[in-house]
Amino acid sequence: xxxxxxxxxxLIILEGKNCTLQCNYTVSPFSNLRWYKQDTGRGPVSxxxxxxxENTKSNGRYTAxxxxxxxxxxxxxxxxxxxxxxxxxxxxSSGTYKYIFGTGTRxxxxx
Amino acid sequence: xxxxxxxxxxxxxxxxxDVELRxxxxxxxxxxxxxxxxxxxxxxFLIYFQGNSAPDKSGLPSDRFSAxxxxxxxxxxxxxxxxxEDSAVYLCASSxxxxxxxxxxxxxxxxxxxxxx
Numbered sequence: 001x002x003x004x005x006x007x008x009x010x011l012i013i014l015e016g017k018n019c020t021l022q023c024n025y026t027v028s029p030f031s032n033l034r035w036y037k038q039d040t041g042r043g044p045v046s047x048x049x050x051x052x053x054e055n056t057k058s059n060g061r062y063t064a065x066x067x068x069x070x071x072x073x074x075x076x077x078x079x080x081x082x083x084x085x086x087x088x089x090x091x092x093s094s095g096t097y098k099y100i101f102g103t104g105t106r107x108x109x110x111x
Numbered sequence: 112x113x114x115x116x117x118x119x120x121x122x123x124x125x126x127x128x129d130v131e132l133r134x135x136x137x138x139x140x141x142x143x144x145x146x147x148x149x150x151x152x153x154x155x156f157l158i159y160f161q162g163n164s165a166p167d168k169s170g171l172p173s174d175r176f177s178a179x180x181x182x183x184x185x186x187x188x189x190x191x192x193x194x195x196e197d198s199a200v201y202l203c204a205s206s207x208x209x210x211x212x213x214x215x216x217x218x219x220x221x222x223x224x225x226x227x228x
Contacts, residue, residue, distance in 0.1 A: 031214070032214055034216075041221065042221050042222075043115070043202055043204075043219030043220050043221045043222055044154075044202075044219050045219070046216045046217070046218075049214060049216060051214065089153070089154075093214075096209045097142065097144070097159045097161075097209045099154075100153075101146075101153035101154040101155075102153055103151065103152060103153045
């Protein structure tokens, strides 16, 4: 069964600290992996998209990594800001229009 | 606006009533998706449109759910005889025509929060 699992479910950190969110997937076939940020009451917004051949991709303070052999991905947030408080969703595409969504990690950044 | 627009943003209705949710995709986006997001759950795929046709309706939970898209643009999701378990946030996304790798980014609206009393 195609699944995307994320950990931790929730995380609280202090402003300025770094954090890493994890994503494990069992999806076949694999096309690409995406990370989205979803603010409360808003739709998800794309942060990164990585194909099979890409190991890392950055978007400002967000850096995603992908290990296609172990089927793991991580999202590293550097120097967190209050505005980083949101849910982060890992999504794996299994081709053309099929996307499998994780349940997300809820991040809270405290001042 | 330049983004995906959904209306209404909130809808409260009584059990048994019909509801219609609307999605205006980004101009030029031929692909359109509907998802359902329940509390604590990942996004659940409902239906995918390419142009006006829906090659995959496999995610629609029951025959009370239907969707259409006209003019390759606006889409409506209709839920008939609503039940309490239909309460959720319904999200719409659009993208350029998907390639074989599914690499085109999806752009989401802010959703319709549906509450069934």
